[in-house]
Every structure is written in C-alpha cells, then in structure tokens.
Amino acid sequence: MAEIKIADIGRSLVAIKDIEEDEELFSEEPFVSCQFSWNVACKYSACDFCMKPLETAEENVKRLTGNPDYTLPHPEYSNTDKNLHTYCPDCRIRYCSRLCFDKAYDSYHKVLCLRSSILDPDNPLVILNESWKQMHYPPETATVMLIARILAILKQHPSKAEIRSTLKIFCQKTVEEEAALAHKLLGDKFADQLSTLNNLFCVAFPDPELQEFLQPDAFRSLLALIGRNAQGIGTSPFYQWRTAIEESDLPEKEKKQLDKTIDQIYEDIDQVSGTFLNTEGSGLYLKQSAANHSCIPSARVTFPQNNHVLSLVASRAIKKGEEIFISYLDECELSRSKTSRQQALRENYLFNCNCERCEFGDSGESSSDSGDDDEEMSD
Numbered sequence: 001m002a003e004i005k006i007a008d009i010g011r012s013l014v015a016i017k018d019i020e021e022d023e024e025l026f027s028e029e030p031f032v033s034c035q036f037s038w039n040v041a042c043k044y045s046a047c048d049f050c051m052k053p054l055e056t057a058e059e060n061v062k063r064l065t066g067n068p069d070y071t072l073p074h075p076e077y078s079n080t081d082k083n084l085h086t087y088c089p090d091c092r093i094r095y096c097s098r099l100c101f102d103k104a105y106d107s108y109h110k111v112l113c114l115r116s117s118i119l120d121p122d123n124p125l126v127i128l129n130e131s132w133k134q135m136h137y138p139p140e141t142a143t144v145m146l147i148a149r150i151l152a153i154l155k156q157h158p159s160k161a162e163i164r165s166t167l168k169i170f171c172q173k174t175v176e177e178e179a180a181l182a183h184k185l186l187g188d189k190f191a192d193q194l195s196t197l198n199n200l201f202c203v204a205f206p207d208p209e210l211q212e213f214l215q216p217d218a219f220r221s222l223l224a225l226i227g228r229n230a231q232g233i234g235t236s237p238f239y240q241w242r243t244a245i246e247e248s249d250l251p252e253k254e255k256k257q258l259d260k261t262i263d264q265i266y267e268d269i270d271q272v273s274g275t276f277l278n279t280e281g282s283g284l285y286l287k288q289s290a291a292n293h294s295c296i297p298s299a300r301v302t303f304p305q306n307n308h309v310l311s312l313v314a315s316r317a318i319k320k321g322e323e324i325f326i327s328y329l330d331e332c333e334l335s336r337s338k339t340s341r342q343q344a345l346r347e348n349y350l351f352n353c354n355c356e357r358c359e360f361g362d363s364g365e366s367s368s369d370s371g372d373d374d375e376e377m378s379d
C-alpha cells in the first residue's frame with residue numbers, strides 16, 4: 001500500500017494505490033524497541049521484548065492511583081492473559097510469551113542478560129541505566145537503552161555488515177545536526193553527559209568488535225539516530241480497556257456512565273502519578289521512519305495489538321502516488337498556531353516544518369498565519 005521513496009532531500013513514504021479512510025497502510029515490527037527506563041523503575045510491567053502489558057487494566061489503575069482497593073467495572077474488557085507469561089530463567093526478566101522470550105534471547109538478551117547481577121549497583125549495565133535516568137527525567141521521550149540493544153544485536157548477529165546496512169537506512173544527517181540532536185536529548189550539560197555516556201558504554205561493551213561503534217563520532221551518530229527516528233510506543237492496559245469499552249456493544253447509557261468513571265480515573269491518576277501518558281517505550285521502525293511530518297497528516301500511527309507492532313492507518317482517503325504524512329506532534333500541539341507548532345518541531349525535532357499547512361495556512365485562516373499574534377485554534 002505504501003513504499004519508501006528516496007530522493008536528494010531524503011526518504012519519504014508514498015502510496016502505491018488508492019487508499020480509503022481508516023484503511024491500514026502497513027503493519028511493521030520494529031528493528032529494535034525498548035521500554036523507557038523510568039517506566040521500568042516505576043514498575044510498569046511490560047514484556048521485555050514486545051512491551052505488551054503484563055498487568056491487568058485494574059492492576060494498572062490500582063498502581064497509578066495508589067489505591068489498592070480500586071475495582072474496575074467490566075474486567076472482561078481487559079485482555080491481559082497471564083497464562084502465557086514466562087521469564088528468563090537466569091535474570092527473571094518477564095515476557096508475555098515463550099515466543100517473545102525466544103525472540104529476545106536470539107536477538108539481544110544473550111548479551112544483555114544480567115543473571116544474578118540484576119540488582120548489583122556495580123554492574124556496568126545497571127550503572128549505565130541509572131546514569132541515563134539521572135540525565136533524562138520523566139516524561140521520557142527516549143532511552144539510550146535502545147543503543148544497548150543495538151550493540152547487543154550487533155554482537156549476537158552473525159553478520160555485522162547486515163546490521164550496519166540496516167542502521168544506514170534510518171535518517172542520517174550532518175555532524176552539526178547530530179550535535180544539535182545530542183544537545184536536545186541530553187540538555188545543556190550535553191557535552192559532558194555525552195562523553196560520560198560514551199565512557200559508560202565502553203565499559204559495558206568492552207568487546208573489540210564493537211569499538212568502532214563507540215568511537216566518539218560514531219557514538220554521537222547512534223544517539224542522533226535514535227533522537228531523529230525513534231517512535232514512541234503506546235501500550236497500556238488501562239488505555240486498551242478504555243478503547244475496548246468504547247468499541248463495545250454495551251448500552252449507550254452505561255457507556256456514558258463509564259465515561260464518567262474513566263474521567264474520574266484520569267483525575268485520580270493525575271493527582272498521584274502525574275499526567276497519564278500512553279507511551280511505554282520507543283522503537284526504530286524501518287518503514288514508518290521514512291514518513292515525514294505534516295501539520296495536516298494523512299495517516300496515524302497506532303498499536304492495535306497493544307504491543308510494539310506498529311500499524312499505519314489512513315486518516316483520510318489517499319490517492320496513488322501521494323506522499324503519506326504522519327504528525328510528530330500530538331493532537332493538542334497540532335491544534336495550536338503555526339508559531340507554536342513550528343517552535344515545538346524545532347525544539348524537539350530540529351527542523352523547520354515546510355508542510356502545506358505551515359506554508360499556506362489553514363483554509364479559512366489568513367495566509368499570514370506566521371506571526372506571533374495568530375490565534376490558537378483551540379485549548
């Protein structure tokens with residue numbers, strides 16, 4: 001339904017046939033994915049491989065509201081199946097199924113398994129994770145543990161050349177842009193933090209065959225690669241339960257009542273755990289990462305299996321040959337003025353948006369939608 005087009009200005013995603021609104025363009029497993037470090041620390045239990053939640057919607061709500069007595073109506077709409085859960089016999093990290101454990105073990109876990117050192121504060125991988133957490137407080141938008149997984153994949157895979165060429169497919173930019181991205185990910189002390197992280201990685205991965213990826217320039221490129229391409233992955237048992245209720249055949253009157261319960265849960269979560277964010281971790285997707293941003297996107301990223309399998313769905317009818325755009329901004333940011341949207345894109349993604357809406361304005365909006373005084377469309 002969609003293919004990657006490569007031109008001088010980079011990759012883009014183009015429709016190869018007419019697509020209807022709400023049709024799935026493609027579904028894709030990530031090249032690599034990883035739960036956010038603070039989410040692990042806050043005991044969000046998710047499969048180490050696919051990030052499928054390991055707790056039920058009710059357990060999720062109990063934990064996030066800090067109320068062990070919370071009972072969620074209609075537990076049958078929570079699809080967490082604990083019968084298939086398993087764990088690594090050496091480090092006890094948990095998986096939603098034997099299949100996920102096998103996939104993790106064959107791709108990166110053989111190298112990253114901490115065995116009995118999982119709680120050892122002197123273990124280099126534990127130090128690395130803790131140091132990252134101190135550099136990047138919630139709400140998390142990235143994790144360097146993706147880099148740890150990439151290095152482990154490189155070590156375990158029989159062909160480093162194959163993995164190297166896969167990495168080359170992702171958006172690559174100039175040295176200056178990489179420095180700016182490192183700055184964005186690591187904040188003002190980024191130069192010190194970059195070299196601290198680089199050294200920690202060298203200690204955690206002393207293998208001679210990985211040293212070429214840990215040279216300062218190569219390491220910064222890896223960091224920029226995840227900064228530019230990583231996609232947030234939304235898997236939450238409460239969100240899944242809420243969606244299942246919305247799509248259910250329950251009587252409208254009961255659904256309205258449940259809406260009130262859901263709003264109350266969000267308020268309770270907000271008071272105890274902060275704003276509810278449906279982003280469990282992030283991943284690198286070969287095809288989806290070719291999609292450019294538009295402030296009037298034609299497709300949306302979804303995670304219909306409530307795990308790391310991404311599905312790109314058309315938000316409107318798309319004609320064969322048209323470029324497919326997604327939004328890097330959330331709904332709320334998208335509803336803001338051009339000035340705010342462009343600022344968010346510059347600050348978080350380091351580019352000046354040249355989408356149709358930014359260039360020509362919204363229909364009905366004056367084409368001078370460029371000043372600081374333009375109206376917020378909502379909020």
Ligand SMILES: C[S@@+](CC[C@H](N)C(=O)[O-])C[C@H]1O[C@@H](n2cnc3c(N)ncnc32)[C@H](O)[C@@H]1O
Pocket residue numbers: 009010011012170171172228229289290291292293294349350351352353354355
């Ligand atoms: C994940 S990549 C998207 C694919 C990219 N075009 C490539 O060549 O691989 C994100 C990068 O694409 C560029 N980009 C995406 N949307 C854009 C837009 N609306 N305006 C300008 N640049 C954009 C920016 O350089 C951004 O950092």
